Amino acid sequence: MKINSINCKKCHAPLTLLGNSARSKNLICQYCGTVMDFKNNFKALYSFTHRQQNTQLSIGQKIDFQGITFTLTAYVDHACGDSHFIVYQVYSATHGYAKLIDKDNHLIFYRKTHHLPDKNLWMLKQGDKFTSNKTTFTLQSFEFCELYYAAGNLLENAKQGKRSKHAFAYSKKSKQWFYSEHSRNAVNYYVGYKAMID
Numbered sequence: 001m002k003i004n005s006i007n008c009k010k011c012h013a014p015l016t017l018l019g020n021s022a023r024s025k026n027l028i029c030q031y032c033g034t035v036m037d038f039k040n041n042f043k044a045l046y047s048f049t050h051r052q053q054n055t056q057l058s059i060g061q062k063i064d065f066q067g068i069t070f071t072l073t074a075y076v077d078h079a080c081g082d083s084h085f086i087v088y089q090v091y092s093a094t095h096g097y098a099k100l101i102d103k104d105n106h107l108i109f110y111r112k113t114h115h116l117p118d119k120n121l122w123m124l125k126q127g128d129k130f131t132s133n134k135t136t137f138t139l140q141s142f143e144f145c146e147l148y149y150a151a152g153n154l155l156e157n158a159k160q161g162k163r164s165k166h167a168f169a170y171s172k173k174s175k176q177w178f179y180s181e182h183s184r185n186a187v188n189y190y191v192g193y194k195a196m197i198d
Contacts, residue, residue, distance in 0.1 A: 009044040010034040016060060019073035019091040019153050026158045028074070030059055030151035035158055048160050050149050056102055057088055059152045065109050065195060068095050074152025078145035078164070085143070089155065097155065100195060101179065103168070108177045110192035117189070121167045121180050130169070132191070137169035137178045156183075 005016045011032040017024075024038045026045075033048035057063070061072045070090035077086050085103035092098075099110040115133035124130065128139050143166040150158040165182040179190040 006042055008032060008034055009036055009042060010047065017153060018060065018071055019089075019097070021153070023097075023155055024153045025156060026150075026154045028151045028154065028158055033149070033151075035150075038153070046160075048149050050160070055086060056107070057100070063090055063100070063195075065098075068092050070095075070098060072100075072152075074150065074154045076147060076154070076156075076158065077149040078143070078166070079148035080143040080145040080166075083143075084148065085145075089152065099179075099190060099192075101192075107195045108179075108192045109195040110177070110179050110190035113189050113191045115189070115191075117178070117180075121169075122165070122182070132178060132189070135171050135174050135176055135178075135191075137171045137176070140168045140170050142167050 005014055007014055008029040008031065011029060013029060013031040015027065015029060027036045027038055027042060035045045036042040037045055055075060057072055059072055063070045063072060070092045072088055073091045074089040075086055077084055085101060088100040090098050090100055101108050101110060117130045117132045119130040121130065124139055126139050126141060129136055145164055145166060147158060147160060147162040167180040169178040175193065177192045179192065181188045
């Protein structure tokens with residue numbers, strides 16, 4: 001029998017299980033910040049000590065992009081020195097997972113790509129160019145971050161202070177964005193377009 005909701009193991013708030021439960025690793029209560037193990041009967045592991053800032057979007061919100069309806073299932077707030085950016089995880093039963101990233105007053109919708117860049121991004125500097133899938137991008141920024149806060153049904157293990165590297169690039173000609181997320185265990189690449197969310 002499929003479980004659609006549970007109560008938080010710490011504060012007992014009702015939590016809806018969103019997305020693909022078979023792929024989820026952590027469930028983080030958006031009310032008290034308790035991290036629960038999806039694979040171990042939602043055992044409470046620890047709680048975030050930081051308080052979340054206000055977010056532009058909310059868990060459970062429906063988002064339409066290019067004719068596809070996605071549900072926001074989780075988000076991760078990355079602290080990068082004095083700045084933050086938020087990665088929203090969204091899910092469609094027909095199109096799988098994607099990301100919405102809120103950074104520098106831009107909201108970009110990203111889908112994973114298997115078209116690798118023709119250069120090692122981490123050997124480049126801001127302003128350098130590279131090509132992916134016949135599109136030329138210009139590196140906009142590198143971010144070296146720690147996981148500050150998270151909430152919802154995450155595909156990854158949410159450990160406060162977990163370090164990651166991020167690269168952002170833009171193609172003026174195609175108006176596409178390119179994003180690389182580098183953690184200790186994996187490197188993932190995404191391409192995306194500016195999103196208009198009502």
